[in-house]
Amino acid sequence: NAGVTQTPKFQVLKTGQSMTLQCAQDMNHEYMSWYRQDPGMGLRLIHYSVGAGITDQGEVPNGYNVSRSTTEDFPLRLLSAAPSQTSVYFCASTTHRGLDYGYTFGSGTRLTVV
Amino acid sequence: ELKVEQNPLFLSMQEGKNYTIYCNYSTTSDRLYWYRQDPGKSLESLFVLLSNGAVKQEGRLMASLDTKARLSTLHITAAVHDLSATYFCAVVDISGTYKYIFGTGTRLKVLA
Numbered sequence: 001n002a003g004v005t006q007t008p009k010f011q012v013l014k015t016g017q018s019m020t021l022q023c024a025q026d027m028n029h030e031y032m033s034w035y036r037q038d039p040g041m042g043l044r045l046i047h048y049s050v051g052a053g054i055t056d057q058g059e060v061p062n063g064y065n066v067s068r069s070t071t072e073d074f075p076l077r078l079l080s081a082a083p084s085q086t087s088v089y090f091c092a093s094t095t096h097r098g099l100d101y102g103y104t105f106g107s108g109t110r111l112t113v114v
Numbered sequence: 115e116l117k118v119e120q121n122p123l124f125l126s127m128q129e130g131k132n133y134t135i136y137c138n139y140s141t142t143s144d145r146l147y148w149y150r151q152d153p154g155k156s157l158e159s160l161f162v163l164l165s166n167g168a169v170k171q172e173g174r175l176m177a178s179l180d181t182k183a184r185l186s187t188l189h190i191t192a193a194v195h196d197l198s199a200t201y202f203c204a205v206v207d208i209s210g211t212y213k214y215i216f217g218t219g220t221r222l223k224v225l226a
Contacts, residue, residue, distance in 0.1 A: 031212075041218060042216045099212070101162060102149065102159025
């Protein structure tokens with residue numbers, strides 16, 4: 001089924017560990033983003049990409065890296081996990097041309113850092 | 115910097131009543147989006163508003179956009195329990211960054 005696939009769905013990390021959250025879409029969407037969702041704070045933009053080879057910082061980029069080597073994939077790397085990064089992470093994609101459509105969201109990754 | 119504010123943050127209402135959720139944003143934009151999120155689930159797109167004066171309706175929900183006032187509303191008519199969810203608005207910064215920023219969400223609970 002066409003859509004946005006996030007893996008893993010759940011993850012527990014120890015402080016200081018690194019990991020990569022995977023995001024892939026098969027809709028040929030140019031625009032992809034990563035958000036974190038914390039209680040009472042809505043969704044906050046971490047990084048986004050308007051196309052392969054192009055990435056930019058969002059509202060809360062510190063502690064995270066991204067790359068966009070292909071249109072389909074947009075992985076999010078946590079460099080050295082901290083308890084403050086405990087959150088639910090969502091990847092989303094849409095067409096870039098005029099942003100005339102809403103996002104398609106992945107199912108989310110629930111991350112706990114202990 | 116683009117800021118998006120929603121109010122109220124929490125809304126508890128009786129079935130059959132009407133209510134409006136407000137979404138204000140701080141910079142010029144002509145694109146506004148509404149999403150719904152059920153507890154423990156991901157977000158789904160409800161409405162895309164692409165111009166000043168745009169109005170979209172589906173079922174008991176109607177969304178509108180006033181770009182001059184930098185305001186969008188989501189109106190709920192004759193609420194039913196199935197509408198209980200968290201509703202988010204989002205705005206794209208068209209000044210050049212094309213950042214897609216969400217509001218803090220409105221948690222709606224419809225009481226039978």
